[in-house]
Amino acid sequence: MAGAQNRDDLLEKLAGAIFDGTYPPGSFLPREIDICSTHQVSRSTARSALQTLVDTGILVRISGQGTRVRAPSEWQLLDPRVTHWLTHYTEASAFYMDDLLRFRESVEPFVTMEAATHATAEDLVAIERALGGMAATIDAPDHHCQGASHDEYDVAFHEAVYAATHNVIWTQLSHMLKPIIHAQVARTRRSVEAMRESVGCHRRVMEAIRRQERSEACEAARELLSHTAEDLRDGPGASLE
Amino acid sequence: MAGAQNRDDLLEKLAGAIFDGTYPPGSFLPREIDICSTHQVSRSTARSALQTLVDTGILVRISGQGTRVRAPSEWQLLDPRVTHWLTHYTEASAFYMDDLLRFRESVEPFVTMEAATHATAEDLVAIERALGGMAATIDAPDHHCQGASHDEYDVAFHEAVYAATHNVIWTQLSHMLKPIIHAQVARTRRSVEAMRESVGCHRRVMEAIRRQERSEACEAARELLSHTAEDLRDGPGASLE
DNA sequence: TCAATACCTTATGTCGGACATAGCTGCAAG
DNA sequence: CTTGCAGCTATGTCCGACATAAGGTATTGA
Incomplete structure (x- = not known):
């Protein structure tokens, strides 16, 4: 997977990977540092993008455990970004x-x-x-x-x-x-x-x-x-x- | 203003200050570093909380200019957190x-x-x-x-x-x-x-x-x-x- | 043998400092 | 007067380090 230019690029790529089924509900995302190396961004940038996905109810992050995809019923469908991702990647x-x-x-x-x-x-x-x-x-x-x-x-x-x-x-x-x-x-x-x-x-x-x-x-x-x-x-x- | 324990504390305090009119729509928030010193948190923590307020449509951040409160019509009222803040602080x-x-x-x-x-x-x-x-x-x-x-x-x-x-x-x-x-x-x-x-x-x-x-x-x-x-x-x- | 406890591993949470970049302002040259 | 360069401000990104929470493992004691 190619590198991302900035936070928004990374966010779009991560969202795409989640909504297209690469990371199905219940599965774990790679660790922060792996996301960093994969997408050629720093940990701050990765965490910022992940934070947005947490805010939209798509991810849960548990300290010491990892980042996993929540059940779709938890996704905030009332957020325009979520419906955008849903219609574009799913x-x-x-x-x-x-x-x-x-x-x-x-x-x-x-x-x-x-x-x-x-x-x-x-x-x-x-x-x-x-x-x-x-x-x-x-x-x-x-x-x-x-x-x-x-x-x-x-x-x-x-x-x-x-x-x-x-x-x-x-x-x-x-x-x-x-x-x-x-x-x-x-x-x-x-x-x-x-x-x-x-x-x-x-x-x-x-x-x-x-x-x-x-x-x-x-x-x-x-x-x-x-x-x-x-x-x-x-x-x-x-x-x- | 007293120090915040963690990211969520800071988020709640900032949201409270915005929704109770301390920072009315159109006005600027303090700089990141000022928020850090005021609330006794690091810049990462401050940025994380601010990011959430950006995601909910409450703030706009312009590089080199600052962080300002958007017009209430832009606030994502469909987000439960926003209605929570609205009813609790406004x-x-x-x-x-x-x-x-x-x-x-x-x-x-x-x-x-x-x-x-x-x-x-x-x-x-x-x-x-x-x-x-x-x-x-x-x-x-x-x-x-x-x-x-x-x-x-x-x-x-x-x-x-x-x-x-x-x-x-x-x-x-x-x-x-x-x-x-x-x-x-x-x-x-x-x-x-x-x-x-x-x-x-x-x-x-x-x-x-x-x-x-x-x-x-x-x-x-x-x-x-x-x-x-x-x-x-x-x-x-x-x-x- | 079994259970409670201490220890270790893992990955996220927070911290501090540094540089890069985007807007804005003001001065100066044409 | 307009254009273009320099400098300033505050956000965006990067790096390295330690703190903390959750889970597993080994040790110890009854």
């Missing part, structure tokens, strides 16, 4: 994906209703921009528009809806959900036809928020999510990357 | 309390419905034990029963409901909400009469979960929360410690 994390989809199904109708009540003009601008990007990328040659892909606009749409609630908790949850939503969106490879339908669903959500109609917003969000869930269960095993 | 955090109450009002009906669907016998045992504790403490001399107070049983009840969803996200959210719920419960100083009524509301929630009646569970949770909200708005300004 393949077919079906277990969590199911929980996370159930979570979104519970939560997003309410979030959309809250957005309908509290959205400002600025929030609507952000939502509309994301929707416009989604629509524009459909006909674009490489499905990109102004440097962003269809999926990225999709994620931005949901993020903007969460932000429109003007509630700190919902907003922070969206940060943690961002990698998840991105992964879920990316797994639903859709035809141009399906993409247009998706845009329609999203538009219905936006219109409901604009008109401040809570019950319609709730219903629109529910339908949007049911489409996502359907797409995920359709071709999930098929295209893992 | 007085009259009405701003967040409002957001957090709104959040609970949105979420707990759903959580209770999910619990009604997924609760096992063990979950019901835990819920019932908490409820029994709440009831038992009412008539106890010092409102304690087996070492736990009425409020602690109340918190345990809500925690058990979250756990009964058998969903990782909800369970972890309950860890973060625990200090919040405890603070909210503690602020609603109730008469014996009101406590009995509260137990009745909680029992209605439990019964709905036991009978797996989703809509009734939702309604019961809503009523329970409306009582909490009412109590909070009633005597909130009165007793801020």
